[in-house]
Amino acid sequence: MGFYDKKRTFLLYQGLLLLFAMLLVFYAADFPSIPVVELVLLGCTLLIAASGLIYGSLASLALSLVVLFLFGTLLIWQEFVSATNEMSLWEIVLWMVVFPAAALISGTFSKWMAGVLAENRELKEKFQSLVTIDEVTKFDNQNRFQLHLEEEFKRTQRTNSPFSLLLIKVKYLDKFEQLYGVKEKNHLLRSLSSILWDKLRITDRKFRIADDTFAVILTHTEEENTADVIRKVEGMLKHHQLSNQKRDITVTLAFGVAHYQAELLDFTEMIQHAQSDLEHYVQ
Structure with missing residues (x-):
């Protein structure tokens, strides 16, 4: 979906596709000769349409007015100065209609596309909010x-x-990924999640709440018992073996703990206390 989130990128590819189709048409027609004036007018029409697609109706209409002014100036010059007018009245009227029409059509399409992209982003956000399982660790x-x-x-x-x-x-996880790659990072996270699954109780709810951070709700656990949990987990993952089994590395973990207290107003205070403890954790 990320491709369709970028309006200009999407429209650029659509424009290139349109130009490719035009080249195919010219190729099928054996590249008929077109007067230079009409080529310039066609280029102006495409420019108006492109501005409408990218910047909207207002910009394309403004550009079409500029092109109409220049087109009228050219006609006056041909009539009174050069005394040569290669275009019929019907062609002149046609081009004067084509310029604003290109602006209106492209601007309308741009507005419609903006709505489609906004709807796509909204659906993407809703989809992400419904996804509750971390793909790597299978934790919530x-x-x-x-x-x-x-x-x-x-x-x-x-x-x-x-x-x-x-x-x-898991401290310095971003540097670990730079050194060993995404595959080894995921292997490390799976190792930690496996330890949490094996060493903690089934009733303890386990989560991955950030790229490098896990959370565990220790039910029916007194304050003095959390130190045993930390010591157990830290000891199990202090030395980690890479997936290729060629090297053992030392993993640095930080822990933050918060305990339920009656004076707490809501659960968010527990998160704040645990995060503060996490930031000041010393091994």
Whole structure:
């Protein structure tokens, strides 16, 4: 869909396709000779149409008025100065109609295309909002994270049972990708997700909320128990083997923790506390 999000790129390809079709027509007609004046007028028409497609009706109409003025000036010059007029009255009227018509048609098409592209972007955004599974790790993504966290927060308010929020960030992941490529980055993320699946409870809800960050909702978990979870995960992934099994590397993780407290107003405060803890984490 990204191609159709760019109006000018899309219209450029359409214009090139139109020119290619015109060349085919000329080729099929064995390239008939066309007077220079008509070639210039045809070029002006295409220029008006291109401006309408790219910049809209107002720009193309303004350009068509300029072309009409120049066309009228040329006719006057031919009539009174050069005394040669190669165009009939019918042809003159035809070109005077063609210029504004090209502006109106191309401007209308541009407006219609802008609406189509806006609708396409809206549908793309809606589609992305419906996608809840991260393709690499198979964890729920950011869209589901806040829904589940809010649900757990409200449940804890009713039952007063403890829970904690754990954020895990793979530090320097962008540099890792530059060194080893996307395939190895995905292998690293899958390794981490596999450890989280194996070492945490089924009831602990797991999410990938950013390219380098995971979140875990630790249900029924007291504050003192989160340190054991962090130590377990960090120890398992401290040494990571590349997918080609040719090299072991050291992975640096950062952790942020927030615990439910009755004085918190809503779940977003837990996210803020965990992110602050994540930023100040020291191994």
